[in-house]
Amino acid sequence: MVVSSNLGFPRIGANRELKKLVESYWASKINATALLSGAANIRASHWELQREKGISHIPSNDFSFYDQVLDHIVLFGIEPEKYRGIPNALDRYFAMGRGLQRAAEGIDVPAMEMKKWFDTNYHFIVPEVSADQTFTLSNPAKPVVEFLEAKEKGIITRPVILGPVTFLWLSKPAKGQSAFNQLSLLDKLVPVYEKLLGDLRDAGASWIQLDEPALSMDLGSDFSAPYASAYARLSAISGIKIIVANYFGRIGANIDIVAKLPVQAIHADLVRAPEELDTVIEVAKKNNLQLSLGVVNGRNIWKVDLDAAIAKVQNAVAALGSDNVLVAPSCSLLHTPHSLTAETKMSKEILEWLAFSSEKLSEIATIVGVVRGSPSAEVTEALEANRRANQKRKLSLLIHDPAVQSELSAVSDSMFRRESPFESRIRKQQAHLKLPAFPTTTVGSFPQTKEVRLARQKLKSGEWDEATYTKFIQDETTKCIKIQEDIGLDVLVHGEFERNDMVEYFGEQLRGYVFSQNGWVQSYGSRCVKPPIIYGDVSRPTPMTVDWAKFSQSKTTKPMKGMLTGPVTCLQWSFVRDDQPRRDTAWQLALAIRKEVQDLEKAGISVIQIDEPAIREGLPLRSTDWAEYLDWAAKAFLLSSTGVKDETQIHTHMCYSDFNDIFETIQKLDADVITIENSKSDLKLLHAFEKYAYTNGIGPGLYDIHSPRVPSTEEMADRLEQMLKYIKADLLWVNPDCGLKTRGWPETEKALTHMVEVAKRVRNKISETA
Ligand code: MET
Numbered sequence: 176m177v178v179s180s181n182l183g184f185p186r187i188g189a190n191r192e193l194k195k196l197v198e199s200y201w202a203s204k205i206n207a208t209a210l211l212s213g214a215a216n217i218r219a220s221h222w223e224l225q226r227e228k229g230i231s232h233i234p235s236n237d238f239s240f241y242d243q244v245l246d247h248i249v250l251f252g253i254e255p256e257k258y259r260g261i262p263n264a265l266d267r268y269f270a271m272g273r274g275l276q277r278a279a280e281g282i283d284v285p286a287m288e289m290k291k292w293f294d295t296n297y298h299f300i301v302p303e304v305s306a307d308q309t310f311t312l313s314n315p316a317k318p319v320v321e322f323l324e325a326k327e328k329g330i331i332t333r334p335v336i337l338g339p340v341t342f343l344w345l346s347k348p349a350k351g352q353s354a355f356n357q358l359s360l361l362d363k364l365v366p367v368y369e370k371l372l373g374d375l376r377d378a379g380a381s382w383i384q385l386d387e388p389a390l391s392m393d394l395g396s397d398f399s400a401p402y403a404s405a406y407a408r409l410s411a412i413s414g415i416k417i418i419v420a421n422y423f424g425r426i427g428a429n430i431d432i433v434a435k436l437p438v439q440a441i442h443a444d445l446v447r448a449p450e451e452l453d454t455v456i457e458v459a460k461k462n463n464l465q466l467s468l469g470v471v472n473g474r475n476i477w478k479v480d481l482d483a484a485i486a487k488v489q490n491a492v493a494a495l496g497s498d499n500v501l502v503a504p505s506c507s508l509l510h511t512p513h514s515l516t517a518e519t520k521m522s523k524e525i526l527e528w529l530a531f532s533s534e535k536l537s538e539i540a541t542i543v544g545v546v547r548g549s550p551s552a553e554v555t556e557a558l559e560a561n562r563r564a565n566q567k568r569k570l571s572l573l574i575h576d577p578a579v580q581s582e583l584s585a586v587s588d589s590m591f592r593r594e595s596p597f598e599s600r601i602r603k604q605q606a607h608l609k610l611p612a613f614p615t616t617t618v619g620s621f622p623q624t625k626e627v628r629l630a631r632q633k634l635k636s637g638e639w640d641e642a643t644y645t646k647f648i649q650d651e652t653t654k655c656i657k658i659q660e661d662i663g664l665d666v667l668v669h670g671e672f673e674r675n676d677m678v679e680y681f682g683e684q685l686r687g688y689v690f691s692q693n694g695w696v697q698s699y700g701s702r703c704v705k706p707p708i709i710y711g712d713v714s715r716p717t718p719m720t721v722d723w724a725k726f727s728q729s730k731t732t733k734p735m736k737g738m739l740t741g742p743v744t745c746l747q748w749s750f751v752r753d754d755q756p757r758r759d760t761a762w763q764l765a766l767a768i769r770k771e772v773q774d775l776e777k778a779g780i781s782v783i784q785i786d787e788p789a790i791r792e793g794l795p796l797r798s799t800d801w802a803e804y805l806d807w808a809a810k811a812f813l814l815s816s817t818g819v820k821d822e823t824q825i826h827t828h829m830c831y832s833d834f835n836d837i838f839e840t841i842q843k844l845d846a847d848v849i850t851i852e853n854s855k856s857d858l859k860l861l862h863a864f865e866k867y868a869y870t871n872g873i874g875p876g877l878y879d880i881h882s883p884r885v886p887s888t889e890e891m892a893d894r895l896e897q898m899l900k901y902i903k904a905d906l907l908w909v910n911p912d913c914g915l916k917t918r919g920w921p922e923t924e925k926a927l928t929h930m931v932e933v934a935k936r937v938r939n940k941i942s943e944t945a
């Protein structure tokens with residue numbers, strides 16, 4: 176019989192219970208026992224929910240207190256040396272994720288590097304390995320513990336473990352180690368997997384899911400032998416069945432690797448790579464494999480087209496037989512919100528088009544119900560309702576706006592260019608901004624304190640009227656500007672207190688967007704985001720930020736940056752339409768932002784920052800697809816940013832990605848200044864400068880903002896010295912890695928004071944040597 180399955184369920188809980196638990200623990204409001212039992216409750220309710228939905232292969236070990244890759248770092252006993260002195264295991268774990276500073280105990284460790292998980296907005300902690308790395312299975316092992324926990328509740332789960340090749344592929348050489356082939360560690364890592372799989376079998380598991388999303392990447396033939404040998408050893412373990420899961424993209428040329436895996440089942444992402452259905456069926460057939468079909472989109476929130484999905488599954492059943500087919504989401508549901516149940520305010524018409532994680536499980540159950548034959552009345556009704564909803568969406572008048580479409584078709588080449596090249600623009604800008612060498616600035620947001628978040632809630636609940644709220648935010652902004660002046664920063668920001676989220680804030684003011692009340696997804700650690708939903712053509716009815724920008728500029732004689740979120744980031748961090756190319760949606764967004772930029776300029780704002788932190792994460796996983804994406808993405812930024820005079824200084828900002836791959840595109844964006852995260856990735860960014868010249872202003876971040884740790888002036892001065900080896904002094908800006916909204920005020924003021932001190936030191940040094 177065709178089997179219903181899931182690859183992973185969002186761990187944060189229906190109402191972000193996990194976030195609340197973890198943050199209470201960090202704040203010492205609850206103890207470890209309360210944290211652990213709270214987490215167990217969340218896991219139990221998710222397993223129960225999946226059982227109720229009729230899912231047969233229910234995942235376990237998809238839960239994590241911070242990040243699943245960090246869990247594997249602990250699981251394999253490869254915590255970097257500097258954390259090993261922290262006595263308590265939970266504190267040690269969180270220290271790796273977010274740093275830890277406890278002066279009384281002499282503990283002061285930064286967080287480990289964090290990176291985006293493939294092309295998602297989920298961030299993982301990058302494992303560090305050395306050439307002589309050894310691995311040991313932690314005792315107890317989390318996957319075993321959680322398997323037994325579910326078993327106790329009568330649910331035999333399918334433990335999810337990151338596959339050994341992908342794990343090594345994601346890791347990086349430990350600090351001080353020169354590059355080496357991490358795959359050379361596979362022989363030492365596999366025995367740990369052997370032990371783990373054996374332990375899971377002994378605990379009663381029959382299926383194990385090994386995630387190998389690296390198979391969606393360009394791997395090359397070097398990976399063929401390691402995959403084959405690792406999996407040969409794992410599949411020799413008797414009494415356990417392995418499913419290897421690939422997701423996020425096509426398997427492509429790696430199909431030769433997959434075809435040789437001596438496992439029992441493979442999973443393919445047929446949402447991202449529908450064209451691979453025939454290939455994976457053929458491979459499964461030839462090699463006697465069961466095939467898991469990822470036909471329900473784990474990365475977006477639209478209802479599946481049930482008929483199309485059923486047709487795919489039936490194809491597979493016809494070729495492989497019904498005992499060899501599993502129906503699944505395309506990837507773990509980690510990337511979609513919990514459920515639609517809490518959505519009481521959204522337009523009913525749009526709500527009808529959506530499916531979150533919980534509804535996606537129902538879709539899977541319906542598909543399985545239909546293909547098994549003789550569907551129940553309930554299944555038939557679900558199928559018909561799905562047809563009706565999708566048909567209505569196709570015809571909806573909410574979606575199409577002729578004015579937007581004609582503007583889009585009138586976009587001309589000159590709309591992708593500034594008037595003059597950077598060299599002449601920067602002279603004009605400098606004539607009127609008069610900034611010192613090594614200008615200091617921040618990336619935009621300042622601490623979003625409890626009070627600020629509470630104020631928003633009070634406005635929402637009606638406890639405060641608009642005027643009271645606005646006054647409060649104005650006061651916060653004024654205070655923030657004053658603090659920046661006192662610290663001595665050169666280009667100021669207003670602090671973004673009026674914004675809940677850098678995309679949602681704009682989405683709420685644009686047409687074509689809709690918002691969920693509870694559509695949270697995990698971004699990193701306890702941080703969740705609520706991506707808005709772009710359902711139709713995008714346009715800007717009225718200016719969005721001009722009043723705040725004017726207000727803030729009126730509070731200081733220093734230049735105040737206008738702060739906007741760029742079109743690619745708005746696209747990337749929203750759930751987007753699946754009924755038109757991403758490019759068209761990006762350019763619609765760009766046209767709306769272009770108008771905002773022009774209005775800011777008219778209002779006297781002479782520095783405007785258009786954040787594009789997500790431009791790298793939109794990069795397709797396969798390099799053959801890069802050029803096309805980079806071309807339209809760069810043009811989207813240019814379209815948004817070039818409609819201003821030479822005198823207006825355009826900044827952009829990027830963070831938490833490997834920018835070396837897209838360095839040439841960053842240059843093409845032709846922003847006058849880019850502030851770019853750099854401190855967490857060990858100055859890796861700077862190596863790009865050895866290869867490519869960068870000709871415009873640039874501020875690689877001087878310190879990590881994800882950690883409450885205050886870096887010393889010396890530490891930052893060292894970084895700046897490093898940067899000066901690569902970057903011309905007159906192009907260099909001084910700034911933190913990213914916005915400061917997750918920080919508290921005390922550490923923020925201290926760190927920025929140190930940072931400004933660093934800029935002053937190097938200015939003095941340069942003027943002495945001149
Ligand atoms: C993730 S990038 C964040 C940029 C934004 N301007 C901020 O400072 O928060």
Ligand SMILES: [Zn+2]
Pocket residue numbers: 618788828829830852912913914
């Ligand atoms: Zn950032």
